[in-house]
Amino acid sequence: MTTDRTEIDRDWWRGCVIYQIYPRSFQDSNADGIGDLRGIVDRMPYLASLGVDAIWVSPFYTSPMKDFGYDISDFCDVDPMFGTLADFDALVAAANDHGLKVMIDLVLSHTSDQHAWFTASRASREGPYADWYVWADPKEDGTPPNNWLSFFGGSAWQWDSRREQYFLHNFLTSQPDLNLHSEAVQSALLGVVRFWLDRGVHGFRLDTVNFYFNDKDLRDNPPLPKDQRNAILAPSVNPYNYQSHIHSKNQPENLEFLKRLRALLDEYPGTTTLGEIGDAERGLELIGTYTEGAELLHMCYAFDFLAQEPLSAARVAEVLYKADHLTKGGWVAWAFSNHDVMRHATRWNLSPAAQRLCATLLLCLPGSACFYQGEELGLEEADLAFEDIRDPYGREFWPEYKGRDGCRTPMVWTGTERNGGFTTGDPWLPISPHHLRHAVDVQESEPGAMLHHYRRALAFRATHPALRTGMLDGVYVYGDVLHFRTVSPEETLYCAFNLSDTPSAHNLPSGTWETIGQELGAVSVSHDGLLHMGPWQICIARQQAEVY
Known part of the structure; x- marks a missing residue:
């Protein structure tokens, strides 16, 4: 499948508004309790009615789902729980028919341990895939090669008895890190990018884009002084916050690979990249570095407003000042919520009036904007019992940190149905009864509802160039x-x-x-x-x- 891009505005992404869809929680079309691609197609008229420019679809690739799709076992196919490649093609066609662009979540830093590449890599130190992942010998006492920590807690190294070596995993042990120092790995990943571009996508949200390379010499990370630790990216109970991760990510080689990636996208006019930079210390600085000029990423989104810290006037001014000085020549996309953090209505304890202000503020900030499914309904974080938690992060750090499932519960479409119109089966996560009062059909009939405020704010932004591309x-x-x-x-x-x-x-x-x-x-x-x-x-x- 190819798309005619000759009439596409190459710079549509400047000032665009992107709606994030978490597919397993958006709309179920086959009563199995899990959202799917056909469900997104069915809801395309609703998405178009919002006034957004693009949708970002979180991972739907073949996966054992240890990290709910961010552990990919086949980059070029759709997991059966979400549908088929034909269903994906139908999604792109439906979006195009409704004037929406499609961006997909692409995870290039690691794979599932069930990916064929990893199976071949762990089989032998000599085979053609031997260096496709980050392998290292133990120290003389058998301990891991350095002190790097996993984002999910504990060592970032896992022993493999087949090769009698450790492999690197910045996330779950079932998510081994690819070795992008290998030219073969880079070429394979660029082939994945081309596969989806040829199917008509308009861009990629690049997961953990600053994790692509590690220090070749595997030097230890230094400790991070206690007064500099924060929990923007990981809960305060996670020892990951105790290190300055100067060797396990943010390596200079990343820029050369991003140039290769950008050159590939430039072959497809009107496509774009949105990078996720996971770094609590240098986030805005790295956004400036990664998006400067016309050879790197188009835009990256900042974590500053995804933090627990309340959204005071002084806080917003501080972030805007830093962004203005650190991202000269680059492009920032702003977000208040996503699939990894507590919904901001709860995180900042916002009244309905405060939520309306936040919606308007987000859409007035210079740059691009992302908002997350259900945000337009004013949904608060769902409160789940431990036995309902599916997120491995939440199960690891419970009860001090309850994980990410509270923001991942299904969308509510109808207020009178037990499952909110999401499914006729049993939903994969329970639906909060409190969410039903905020359902789409309830708000459609109320002119003053949050949903209509978002639509008005989006329409207002669309008519004012200073809000989309102003300085x-x-x-x-x-x-x-x-x-x-x-x-x-x-x-x-x-x-x-x-x-x-x-x-x-x-x-x-x-x-x-x-x-x-x-x-x-x-x-x-x-x-x-x-x-x-x-x-x-x-x-x-x-x-x-x-x-x-």
């Missing part, structure tokens, strides 16, 4: 109010967000301003020169040309 200007904080301007050749917009329960009044920037965004609840610019804002209110104004 950030003049970020400052007054009390609990965040202010910034975003400037494009077509317009200059002033945005203010009161991120608190406290009313505020302050001066507007100099110039003549016209209030816009009233459909989003934006307050009007007053005639007394002051901007009066109630709790969780916003103001968006467009600068008018001076008349002399």
Whole structure:
């Protein structure tokens, strides 16, 4: 299957809005309790009605599902639980018919231990696949070759009795890391990318894109001072936070491979890359490095707003300031929620008014934006019992950390059905009764519902170039109010967000301003020169040309 790309805008990704679909929890079409590709096809009219530019589909490849699809055993096929390649082709066709682009989640740093490549690699130290994974001899006392830690806890090395060597796994022991220092591995992975480009995808969300290479000399990571540890990427109970991972990831060789990847995508006009950079210490700095110029990734998304830390005006201003200075020439995609973190409505304990402000803020930030299925419904984190937890991360660190299943429970389409219209079978994760009141059909009939606010905010963003491709200007904080301007050749917009329960009044920037965004609840610019804002209110104004 090929797609005619001659009429595609090469830069559609600049300022785009991407909707993330976790396929096993989106829509079940065959009553087995697991969402599938046909289910996504069935819900394509809903996705188009939101006003997003693209959908990002989390892994659906053949997999033993130890990490729910992020452990791939065949990069070029669909796991039977999700359907077939024909179903995927139908998904791409349906998306195209509805004016949506399709991005797929691609995991290039590791495979499942059931992948044929790993089976061949562990069979012999001399075979053609011998160096396709990161193998190392033990130290003289039999212990692992260095001190690297796994993201899932414990050593990043697993002993293999067949080769009498350790193999590297930055994640589960069943997810061995590929050796991208091997030219053969790089070529094989680029072949996977081409396979999906030829099937018509418009881009890739690249999982753990900064983990592709490790230090060839396998040097120990240094300890991370206690005052620098944080739990953006891993729970505080995880010893992974105790190291500075300067040798196990973020290697300079990564840039040369990303250039090869970008050159391949450039053969397919209108395709794009969205990198996931997993690094709590240097995230924004690496985004700047990985997206600078026209030879590397198109965009990467930041983890700063996926953290537990509350979304205060000062916090947002700090992140925007750092992003502006560290990502010059690059491109950031912002997100408040995804499939790996607690839903932000719960994480930040947001009222409905605060959720509306956050939706508008996300869609006003300069750059691109991602939001996660159910976010547009105002879904909170589901509270699951231990016996319902399927996530290996949650089972490992329970009860201090309950894992990622609370944000992965199925979408709720109808409020009157026990399983919310997701399935007629037994869902793979239980559906929270509290979610049913937020179901799509319930909100469709309520003009003031969260769903309609997202649609209005998306439509508003689409009509204002300064919000899609504008440059950030003049970020400052007054009390609990965040202010910034975003400037494009077509317009200059002033945005203010009161991120608190406290009313505020302050001066507007100099110039003549016209209030816009009233459909989003934006307050009007007053005639007394002051901007009066109630709790969780916003103001968006467009600068008018001076008349002399």
